[in-house]
Amino acid sequence: MAERRIGLIMNGVTGRMGTNQHLIRSIVAMRQQGGVPLPNGDRLIPDPILVGRSAHKLEALARAHGIERWTTDLDRALADPDDVIYFDAQTTSRRAEAVRAAIAAGKHIYCEKPTATDLETALELARLARLAGVKNGVVQDKLWLPGLLKLKRLVDSGFFGRILSVRGEFGYWVFEGDWQPAQRPSWNYRKEDGGGIIVDMFCHWSYVLGNLFGRVRAVSCLGATHIPERVDEQGRPYRATADDAAYATFELEHGIIAQINSSWAVRVYRDELFSLQVDGTEGSAVAGLRECRVQHRVNTPRAVWNPDIPNPINFWETWQEVPDNQEFDNAFKVQWELFLRHVACDEPFPYDLLEGARGVQLAECALRSWQERRWVDVPELSL
Structure with missing residues (x-):
């Protein structure tokens, strides 16, 4: 067994998601486990250089996690031929310019989503990567959440029979920032900042629905800005110009109807921050981030509408837990390992920049639906 180094440029990992999920729970965790196992028995050791705008933050982050290299000079990092992968976790509005530069430098691309602020730019990045012949991928982390892996197991087994509908609830109350600090950055609420x-x-809903049930063919969406004023990280009030909630219906392949509510202005009364219910002719399931419960046709109680008496059925007790049956690793880390093996060994990796563009496309169609108050078709994309 031999160790093989693979150099990667990580841009924008001083933010919450970049630090926690991509650096600590993915790259650092891989290094601590002795690298990524390859088919021939070798171990692939990721060697990152951290890139960002704040030297102080980068130095502190690198020191805290045993990372030897960091820089505020992206051009210098891209010029190093020993670093073959460029990863981007910056704010959306900064991503396209940096990804273009990385493609021009011949780097393989792995980046967060949305890949761009508009579909035209997202497709441009996908085309540039294909023309340059570089491998490319987009983070689609929710596919490796334990709850959705169990749900995929049920779909693949035919448990549902013919799937009829999907209902999703996502969100939580994000504090306004006046009497408690907000859990999300202020740029999330400014349309002009992406x-x-x-x-x-909706970039998430595109790949979740597409990989589990079928591609989205049309969307009807109503957005809202429920909290019109918030307080930023410096304690200054600002006007929220972007939507903080969306209520959408999706028409999928195979006649499946999906409805998903997304909100940063909802108080949680469910087991997890995200839940997805699937109903089919033979059975139903409710999946969260980690858990999944099912009710088969033969175990479905006979519900009768009668508001004049107390409800005689405890509906919660009529569902069964789907067992884990496997060990679940961090979802971001799992996809990172798949992409590293894709680069090192040419293993398949279908979650490319074109898939990322499909997510941007769905968001654009949803925004158009809201603006024009109508259903909008979602055409198939190709390069």
């Missing part, structure tokens, strides 16, 4: 829950979350 903010908005539709731009942020």
Whole structure:
């Protein structure tokens, strides 16, 4: 067994998601476990250089996690031929310019989503990567959440029979920032900075629905800015110009109807911050981030509408837990390992920049639906 180094440029990892999920729970965790196992028995050791705008933050982050290299000079980092992967976790409005530069430098691309603030730019990045012949991928982390992996297991087994509908609830109350600090950065609520829950979350719904149930063919969406004023990280009030909630219906392949509510202005009364219910002719399931419960056709209680008496059925007790049956690793780390093996060994990796563009496309269609108050078709994309 031999160790093989793979150099990667990580841009924008001083933010919450970049630090916690991509650096600490993915790259640092891989290094601590002795690298990524390859088919021939070798171990691939990621060697990152951290890139950002704040030297102080980068130095502190690198020191805290045993990372030897950091810089505020992206051009210098891209010029190093020993670093073959460029990763981007910056704010959305900064991503396209940096990804273009990385493609021009011949780097393989792995980046957060949305890949761009508009579909034209997202497709441009996908085309540039294909023309340059570089491998490319987009973070689609929710596919490796334990709850959704169990749900995929049920879909693949035929448990549902014919799937009829999907109902999703996502969100939580994000504090306004006046009497408690907000849990999300203020740019999320400014349209001019690339903010908005539709731009942020519909990229997720595109790949979740597409990989589990079928591609989205049309969307009807109503957005809202429920909290019109918030307080930023410096304690200054600002006007929220982006949507903080969206209520959408999706028409999928195979006649499946999906409805998903997304909100940063909802108080949680459910087991997890995200839940997805699937109903089919033979059975139903409710999946969260980690858990999944099912009710088969033969175990479905006979519900009768009668508001004149107390409800005689405890509906919660009529569902069964889907067992884990496996060990679940961090979802971001799992996809990172898949992409590293894709680069090192040419293993398949279908979650490319074109898939990322499909997420941007769905967000654009949803925004158009809201603006024009109508259903909008979502055409198939190709390069």
